[in-house]
Amino acid sequence: MTRQSKLIALVAYLLVLTVVMLGYRTNRAAKVKRLRTELASTTLAQNKKRAEEAELARLTRLIPVGSDTPAFMESLYRCAHESGLKQHEVATETSGQKTSARPGAADSGSVTKHRIKVSATGNFRTFAEYLRRVQNIERFNRITEFKLAPDSGQLRGTITVELYSLPVNNGK
Amino acid sequence: MNTLIIHIRETSLQALLSTDGQLSYCRTFDFEPRTGTDSDETGQGQHREIHAQAVDNPYLIYYDFDEKRNPWDLAFKTVVKQIFSDIRDSIDATHLIIPADDVVIATHQLPKMSRQDAEKMIARKISTESREEFPPFSIIPAASDQKSQNWYSLYVPTSTLLDYRKVFSSARLRLSSITTPVNAMIDAFRSVREAIFNSHAVFEIHRGFVEAYYISADGLLHFQRLPYSGSESSRETSPEETEKAQKFKLFKIIDTIFKINSHYQTAHPQIPVQMAWICGLDSDLDNIATALKEAMGLEVAIAPAMPTGLKDESGYVPLAGFASSLQNGTAVGYSAADLLKRFPLRKTSGVIIYTLTTLAALLAFSLTEREYRQLNNQVKQLKQSNSAQKGRNNASASSAYTKSLEALKKLTARQFVFYDLFRELANDLPDGVFLEDLEFRLKDDKGLLGITATARLSDNIGESRLLSRVMVMLDKSPTLANHSEPVITVVSREKDRYLKISVTSEVSPLDKTK
Numbered sequence: 001m002t003r004q005s006k007l008i009a010l011v012a013y014l015l016v017l018t019v020v021m022l023g024y025r026t027n028r029a030a031k032v033k034r035l036r037t038e039l040a041s042t043t044l045a046q047n048k049k050r051a052e053e054a055e056l057a058r059l060t061r062l063i064p065v066g067s068d069t070p071a072f073m074e075s076l077y078r079c080a081h082e083s084g085l086k087q088h089e090v091a092t093e094t095s096g097q098k099t100s101a102r103p104g105a106a107d108s109g110s111v112t113k114h115r116i117k118v119s120a121t122g123n124f125r126t127f128a129e130y131l132r133r134v135q136n137i138e139r140f141n142r143i144t145e146f147k148l149a150p151d152s153g154q155l156r157g158t159i160t161v162e163l164y165s166l167p168v169n170n171g172k
Numbered sequence: 173m174n175t176l177i178i179h180i181r182e183t184s185l186q187a188l189l190s191t192d193g194q195l196s197y198c199r200t201f202d203f204e205p206r207t208g209t210d211s212d213e214t215g216q217g218q219h220r221e222i223h224a225q226a227v228d229n230p231y232l233i234y235y236d237f238d239e240k241r242n243p244w245d246l247a248f249k250t251v252v253k254q255i256f257s258d259i260r261d262s263i264d265a266t267h268l269i270i271p272a273d274d275v276v277i278a279t280h281q282l283p284k285m286s287r288q289d290a291e292k293m294i295a296r297k298i299s300t301e302s303r304e305e306f307p308p309f310s311i312i313p314a315a316s317d318q319k320s321q322n323w324y325s326l327y328v329p330t331s332t333l334l335d336y337r338k339v340f341s342s343a344r345l346r347l348s349s350i351t352t353p354v355n356a357m358i359d360a361f362r363s364v365r366e367a368i369f370n371s372h373a374v375f376e377i378h379r380g381f382v383e384a385y386y387i388s389a390d391g392l393l394h395f396q397r398l399p400y401s402g403s404e405s406s407r408e409t410s411p412e413e414t415e416k417a418q419k420f421k422l423f424k425i426i427d428t429i430f431k432i433n434s435h436y437q438t439a440h441p442q443i444p445v446q447m448a449w450i451c452g453l454d455s456d457l458d459n460i461a462t463a464l465k466e467a468m469g470l471e472v473a474i475a476p477a478m479p480t481g482l483k484d485e486s487g488y489v490p491l492a493g494f495a496s497s498l499q500n501g502t503a504v505g506y507s508a509a510d511l512l513k514r515f516p517l518r519k520t521s522g523v524i525i526y527t528l529t530t531l532a533a534l535l536a537f538s539l540t541e542r543e544y545r546q547l548n549n550q551v552k553q554l555k556q557s558n559s560a561q562k563g564r565n566n567a568s569a570s571s572a573y574t575k576s577l578e579a580l581k582k583l584t585a586r587q588f589v590f591y592d593l594f595r596e597l598a599n600d601l602p603d604g605v606f607l608e609d610l611e612f613r614l615k616d617d618k619g620l621l622g623i624t625a626t627a628r629l630s631d632n633i634g635e636s637r638l639l640s641r642v643m644v645m646l647d648k649s650p651t652l653a654n655h656s657e658p659v660i661t662v663v664s665r666e667k668d669r670y671l672k673i674s675v676t677s678e679v680s681p682l683d684k685t686k
Contacts, residue, residue, distance in 0.1 A: 010522070014529060021533055028540045035547040042554045049558075056573050059580045111576065111583065124607065128594030135591070140584050146612035164583065168572045 062140035067114050067165040075137050076161070080120060083130035086154075088120040093160070114163040115144075121154050131159075140164060174261055175498060176345075177491045179269040179353070180336075184379055185248075187255050188491040189263075193499045195480045197259050198488045200453060201251045202379075252343040265348040267503075268336060269494055272383065272397055275352045276302075276327040280311075281320050287311070294325050304330055306509030310355065313391035315440055324392050326352050330508040349498070349505035353490050354395055357385050359503065360493025361449070364477045365389050373436070373445045374475060375429055376489065377452035377460065382425060384432040386445065393443060394436045400428040418456060425454075426463050433468070451475035453487035586681035588612075588619045593651045593679070597623075600649070602641040604628065608672070612679070619679035621652065629662060629669040642673060652677040 073090045080088035093115040120130070127148060134141065145160035179186040189197035256263075280297070282290050291311055298307045307327055314322035333350055340347045357374060358365075364372070371393050374385040377400075386394035400421075433445070448470050450461050457474050465472040475489045482488065497503035573580065590612075597607060609624035627638055639660065646655050655677035663672050 006522070010525065013526070017529055017533055021536060024537065025540060028544055032540075032544055032547060035544070035551055039547060039551050039554065042551065042558065046554065046558060052574075052577075055577070055581070059573055059577070059584065062584050063580060111579065124594065124598065128591055128598075131590035131594070135587075135589060142587055142614065143590065143612070144614040146590070146610070148610035150608060166572055166576065166580070 061138065063111065063164045063166050064139070065166060065168050067112065067163060068139070069114050069116065069163060072137070072139055072141070072163055073116065075139070076116070076118060076134065079130055079133035079137070083122070083133060084126045085120040085122040085130050089118070091117050093117050110166075112165050112167060114165065116161045116163065118159040118161060119157065120159075121151065121156050123155055127155060127157050134159075134161065173264045174259070175495065176255070176259075176263045176266045177269065177495050177498075178266065179356070179488075179491050179494075180271055181378065182271055182273065182381075185251050186488060186491060187251075188488050188495060189259055190495040190499070193495070195482050195485075195488075195492060195495060198482050198484065198491070199255065199258060200487065201247070201254065203247050248339055249343050252345060263345070266340065266345045267348055267494060267498060268340070268350045269353055269356050269490055270328065270332070270336060270350060272353050274328060274332050275354070276325075276329070277354070277395060278325050278327070279314060280323045280325060282323060284316070284319060284321050287313075290321065290323055294323060298325060298327050302327065302329065308333060308506040308508060310352075310504045310506070312354070312358065315388075315393055315443065324354075324395070326354055326506075328352065328506045333506060333508050349503060349507070351494055351504055351506060353383070354385065354392065355504040356490035356494040356497075357383075358387060358392060358493070359497035360475070360489045361387055361477060362493070362497070362502070368446065370443050370446050371440070372447045372449060373433070373470075374449040374451065374489075375432075375464075377425055377450065377454045377457070378487075379453065382428045382432065384429070384436075386436050386440070388443070393440055396432045396435060398428050398432060400424040418459075422456065422459055422463060425460055426467060429464060430467070445470060448472045449475040449477070451486045451489040453484070457486055588651070588679045588681050593621070596645075596649055596651060600645045601625070602638060602645065604636070604638060605642055605673075619681070620676060621679050622674065622676045624672065624674045626663075626670045626672050629671050633671070639671075639673070646675060646677065651680055653680050654678045 069092060073092075076090050077088065120127075122130070131143070131146075134143070140163075142162045142164075143159060144162050146157070147159075148155050148157045150156070173192055175190040177188045177190065179188075183203050185201045185203070187197070187199050187201070188195060278298075280290075280294050282293060285293075294311055295307065295309065298309055299305060308330060309325055309327040312324040312326070314324050316322060328350070336350060337347050357376070361372065361374065365387065366389065368387065368389045371386050371388050374387065376383040376385075381397060381399050383397045384395065385392060436445070445468075448464060448468065450457050450464065450472060451474065454460065461472045461474055464470070474486055476485055476492055479485065480488075480492050482492075485492065494503060601607065605625050605627045607623070608626050609622070611622040613620050613622075625642065627633075633639070639658075643658065646652055655675050659674040661672045661674075663670050
């Protein structure tokens, strides 16, 4: 093999190697870039989904499928006892009203409202503590009416609390 | 154009300046160790001879003795400085004739073939012996017969060439070319070689050595270098002693030439010497020529063959020959193979390059593939987990929640915190004002609060600014907003008169979602 042919062979080899490597790297770089974009978008979608799931879990906890009013009433009694209220009475008020979460929505999948009437006697401090405890119950509730008036040297309070549930038709 | 030619010998350095082919300056610099350094008994006589001759030379340079370095290497910078001081002009190109001892001279007997083929064969042989892939060498045709051709090869190791270039670079001189004394001497007799029928002998006598070149019309028949020992005493003072010493030296020179000539005649009995030339720095060249003519019965002339016009021109024959060949463009130069030639075609370096580039390519390939596969796997896993999750979600009953998500969020967003209101009323209600009635109602997601408070009616209501303070409390309250104008009446209770203040206000939802 002459010197010239050796040189030509080496240059050709290096040239081919460079071209092949450049082509390969360019191709792979494009694919890697596409994969990275895909990975980023998938991760973003997954994170969004996770956030939504967490939100759903929170909402499911606050507004369960079943009304579970008795358990909530028990919680109210517990709060009254811990706050020191007297003559604490809790009663449901008529049947649950349905409030549509979306206009025109069917019954299934609509938020149902459950009203609970509470009456009790106590002082200013015990009512304040009672309301604090009620509002801290994990189950979501809204105090829609509250009246505090003097009664025989004490305060008589009447409270209307609303509970919510989201009945789901599972075909059962 | 000023061309400086330097001829380095064992203990001297000769410089010659050629200005556009005209020789204008020549000088010999002798080197001498400072003192007390030559304890070698065997070389003492020869050294003293050199010293005796160098005493007459004003360009004698002393150097500090160092076994590891050549004398001319040590004194070279001084010499260059002296040359520049002498010529007082710039130098365009510098050329070098290296010592004969640095040249590996060998003879090769080859079948008759072209010069190019012979060169290739000899190159392979030198390459094998020296282990240099591209050895710097030249060949000169020697004697031949009908079937074979003898060649002289002159090989200068690349390391030697690089060393000289390094030394010259350190003195800020860039060497343009390097040649050997043999090539330079042959160049010096180029003009007479055509007239040579058999051979001409050239004897250069220089600082204790006789260098003999037997040249033919087309090449070199014989080359030999022998020292001649001079007188032991170099400090003769009387004319008789001086004459005696000179005669003894003449005898030694003639004897040495005879020895060389007898070697030549033994080697080439069929090629007689036609003529002899004598040159060198010896001042007694005429006597040597006369003695040689009488002793050998030959025509003897003092070189150079073509006068140069320089004083002491006989002492600078190789330099003049090299200058002439440079001018004609026929000079033989020795140079290390350039990088392109040496690299990368050597077997080892070639293998290294191929291996390294292949390994680099493989490394790049494996790293890229690894990164690509990792990413691909990640994307696949993510997609799989997403699709599995999707399936699970579909199976669950949370689709209703998903559908009502926004409404549920709105429902649970914010609500009024009663405890804050109670704390505010307890803390901020002015003294003497008592809360009588509190009524809250939520309508259309808007909370309305009715507050009724009483205060004992007294004469100092104006001074105590009781009513104003109640209103300030309502104004500053963070939980109450947009309160209505208060309704203030006077009522009687248990013989006392009371002020009854009633205010309706909107409540601000402070609490965030649960």
